Amino acid sequence: MSHFAEHPSPYLLDEAPEALVASPNAGQPSYIKDHRQRLRSRFRQGGAEPMPDYELLELLLFRAIPRRDVKPLARALLDRFGDFNRVISASDTRLKDIDGVGEAVVTELKIVEAAAQRLARAKVMQRHVVSSWDALLDYCHTTMAHRETEEFRVLYLDRKNVLIADEAQGKGTVDHVPVYPREVAKRALELNASAMILVHNHPSGDPTPSGADIDMTNQIAAACGALGLTLHDHLIIGKSAELSFRAEGYL
Incomplete structure (x- = not known):
């Protein structure tokens, strides 16, 4: 029996194997794929201004978590920290206290924080x-x-x-x-x-x-x-x- 047959849902945390990072839609349920495409299209067409914080967080989490519905995690982060700014500014330790947050999620959030600071500094x-x-x-x-x-x-x-x-x-x-x-x-x-x-x-x-x-x-x-x-x-x-x-x- 193959490894995947023994473990039908092995990607419960944010870390994903290189194959899935390279091809994030592989094995992705169609409703998740459609939701992600719609959200990305709305962002590209209308920008971030009309989007609530949880949707902007979802866009970030898409990159770190290729296959899972990330809306519950986005909501959990906002429930804990309050708003988008406080989420990306939270310490690594506090972020990892949230179930489902691992190194990949923390890295994506910290990239955005660093980019925001660099833009403001410039x-x-x-x-x-x-x-x-x-x-x-x-x-x-x-x-x-x-x-x-x-x-x-x-x-x-x-x-x-x-x-x-x-x-x-x-x-x-x-x-x-x-x-x-x-x-x-x-x-x-x-x-x-x-x-x-x-x-x-x-x-x-x-x-x-x-x-x-x-x-x-x-x-x-x-x-x-x-x-x-x-x-x-x-x-x-x-x-x-x-x-x-x-x-x-x-x-």
């Missing part, structure tokens, strides 16, 4: 920050708003306020990230930067600064002042809003 790098402020905020939200732990980034600018570097200085827990003011200022000198913008996220979703956030900002501002550097702002990114230290009078 709109701000080597651009004048003041004239592209909205794009800068969009980039910060794309890369940081849905993270489950705090991350601290520094945007380094040249004398014309053009963004020349965007660097993660540290990652931490759900409510703390270690930051070293001297290292931030030292890195600015290495890059020949003249100014900087600090950015970090609050996984809680509330961008209100903590006492530690204010103290750390003051320390970095003092270090910048001693070296002739300008600290333009410190942005705290929440789930759907951001707070500017400059606008709120903290700087």
Whole structure:
């Protein structure tokens, strides 16, 4: 008896043999094939805007899971994480907690996350920050708003306020990230930067600064002042809003 006869439904997880990856419709039930063709056609004709999150997720999952109906998995992901953005931004570990999610699904989701971040980044790098402020905020939200732990980034600018570097200085827990003011200022000198913008996220979703956030900002501002550097702002990114230290009078 052949291997397939002994195991009539061997592809319950997202991993599929190379033959099926190369020919994803092989052995696929006709109703699944028809549904996928209809969904792809709607996407090509009308774009993503009118599509609900679960259908956009289905389109991604088609590539990772060649033969199975992926709508239940798309629904399960949205039930757990809330929306499309939070699904693709979720950690590998949390994604794999969902029944049916394996390496192939995680890889597809993380490719999309990386592409979204790269597109947003391209709109701000080597651009004048003041004239592209909205794009800068969009980039910060794309890369940081849905993270489950705090991350601290520094945007380094040249004398014309053009963004020349965007660097993660540290990652931490759900409510703390270690930051070293001297290292931030030292890195600015290495890059020949003249100014900087600090950015970090609050996984809680509330961008209100903590006492530690204010103290750390003051320390970095003092270090910048001693070296002739300008600290333009410190942005705290929440789930759907951001707070500017400059606008709120903290700087």
